[in-house]
Amino acid sequence: MRKTIIYSFIALSVVLTGCEKDNFDEPAAILEGQITYDGAPVSVRSNSAELELWQDGYALNEFIPVYIAQDGSYSVSLFDGAYKLVRKGGDPWQPQLTDTIVINVNGRTELDVPVTPYITLTDASYTVSGSSLSADFQINQVVSGSELQEVFVFMSNSVLLDRNINDYAEALPVEALSFGSPASVSVSIPEDLQNAEYVFVRIGARSSNSNELIYTQAEKIEL
Template structure:
């Protein structure tokens, strides 16, 4: 019986010491933030659908540190000061570079934009109310020569988190009549669920045959009243 009690005490002490060891790890206090950009313009995405991956050599924990990208193309992640390797993860609406590692030095709050090459960009986008409809005007530019468009859609939503997965109304454009580098007009009726609202959020998305995700315009608030 005495042996069992001593064994129990030893195990309990070991657990307490292990717990204290975990508690002694400092929390990261620096913030690494920025935007994903192409030629200085921020690329819109579906919030938290794509990410950047950070790795730090020379430490026991070498697993990926994800930096999830918000719908407006911005990201922010807490890190320890030090040197990191940043990778632009595949599946995003931009090309995966041949040399995909960017060296990041974090010291205090560090801001650095990350360049990407989207398959397509949506430019000169504008949205306005017309009767019971929202009318969008924009142009699409091909950036990657061998990319093809598989979908172009206009979305309406009740929140700023509006995209192809989260919306209250959407239309897909006829690709056979779509012209690159020329102004495109698309319109959508305001859904019944949003008809009494003071405003809606609108954005346009374009998807390439080379990506799972859409590239979007920035979300824009459209006044209905």
């Protein structure tokens, strides 16, 4: 009987010790903001682009990934403290690995992060006539030497819309488009979307400097 009591006490001590070790505080602070160029949000493929956060003295010396939503916004839960933010490569903007942004996070902290995209898409507007959708837009060269590789019109019945998630994608002839000049194209609305009340539309373009497209904001168009 005495051995049973001792064993039970040891087992209970192990359980309580384990619970104590697992009882860490959760991050209570939030860092949020927008990826911007020239004061305007930069739109991307959802969770394709990311920033890196580093904290000096962190035991594992690992970065914290900050994923960017398709509208260019981001939000990450953190502990209060000082962090270094890095704009990495592989995104539709220039990497700035040696130009870090120091952030003091305290509670809810807002920070817009400026980037330099290789190209931009501006002045997008859409009109519908019957089963056709007309899109007006302009592609601008920001970084000298950037060349236009691909341009698409995407459609979907969902606001989450990009190269990988869409109900329809039509490639536009790149040779007919030029930097800095207004463009106007007409595409057919697919049959499975023609009877819908609305469709979400988005234009994406890729420069020769990036594997990722830069996008316009997804816009809801009444049919």
